[in-house]
Amino acid sequence: MATPLVVSELAKSFTMHLRDGVRLPVVEQVSFSLKAGECAVLGGPSGAGKSSILKMLYGNYAVDTGQVIVEHHGRLVDMATASPRDVLAIRRDTIGYVSQFLRVVPRVSALDIVAEPLLARGRGRDEAMRRSRDLLGRLNLPAKLWDLPPATFSGGEQQRVNIARGFITSHPILLLDEPTASLDAKNREVVMAMIAEKKQAGVALLGIFHDQDVREAVADRVIDVTDFAPARTAA
Numbered sequence: 001m002a003t004p005l006v007v008s009e010l011a012k013s014f015t016m017h018l019r020d021g022v023r024l025p026v027v028e029q030v031s032f033s034l035k036a037g038e039c040a041v042l043g044g045p046s047g048a049g050k051s052s053i054l055k056m057l058y059g060n061y062a063v064d065t066g067q068v069i070v071e072h073h074g075r076l077v078d079m080a081t082a083s084p085r086d087v088l089a090i091r092r093d094t095i096g097y098v099s100q101f102l103r104v105v106p107r108v109s110a111l112d113i114v115a116e117p118l119l120a121r122g123r124g125r126d127e128a129m130r131r132s133r134d135l136l137g138r139l140n141l142p143a144k145l146w147d148l149p150p151a152t153f154s155g156g157e158q159q160r161v162n163i164a165r166g167f168i169t170s171h172p173i174l175l176l177d178e179p180t181a182s183l184d185a186k187n188r189e190v191v192m193a194m195i196a197e198k199k200q201a202g203v204a205l206l207g208i209f210h211d212q213d214v215r216e217a218v219a220d221r222v223i224d225v226t227d228f229a230p231a232r233t234a235a
């Protein structure tokens with residue numbers, strides 16, 4: 001699909017229950033769409049709401065109002081109101097997400113964590129493990145770590161496992177929340193090349209990158225989140 005994601009008039013506020021229910025509006029009137037084969041970047045200062053937008057698109061945060069329309073197996077689904085079952089199916093097949101931090105599962109090896117999304121999509125174990133090894137090797141994770149659970153890995157090692165897990169599938173939409181934040185220059189280059197390959201393959205990417213070099217290298221356009229600041233849209 002040429003436009004696999006269309007976001008319309010999303011709004012998000014948080015209610016602080018420990019502070020007498022004070023309502024903290026974060027973003028309003030968030031509207032944009034993503035085209036296949038482009039990488040758009042969410043820009044704006046710390047606290048502007050970039051991560052909150054990604055989390056709404058992935059169904060991690062409930063939205064107050066608005067729509068997140070995704071084409072999922074030929075049908076248009078609104079992530080904002082989708083059933084839990086649809087959200088899980090969309091995450092399995094349509095929207096991938098590389099979070100800032102790896103969720104470590106006790107006793108599960110790095111290789112298995114990376115292979116899991118392919119196995120969930122019904123691919124064979126041999127193929128999934130081969131691709132897992134290829135990606136971990138490409139991301140320069142030492143082979144001696146592959147069979148270990150990543151709980152004791154360094155921040156950058158864990159992040160590379162997380163990136164490999166997010167990139168192993170071919171989801172048509174890929175959300176990236178600071179995937180390069182704790183990587184060294186060599187591995188940042190690898191991730192930039194992997195993003196370029198996803199674009200080439202027609203994936204629509206939306207990311208947050210604090211590193212300006214990375215942003216300039218991967219971004220086809222910047223979506224300025226300050227345009228969605230509540231005071232601004234209320235004016």
Ligand SMILES: Nc1ncnc2c1ncn2[C@@H]1O[C@H](COP(=O)(O)OP(=O)(O)OP(=O)(O)O)[C@@H](O)[C@H]1O
Nearest residue numbers: 014015024026044045046047048049050051052053
């Ligand atoms: N779960 C939450 N509960 C309450 N407030 C939250 C929650 N998540 C985010 N916020 C608030 O929403 C605002 C936007 O946060 P968000 O993390 O989306 O910003 P950001 O632009 O991604 O920031 P940064 O660049 O620092 O990561 C902040 O004021 C933050 O405190």
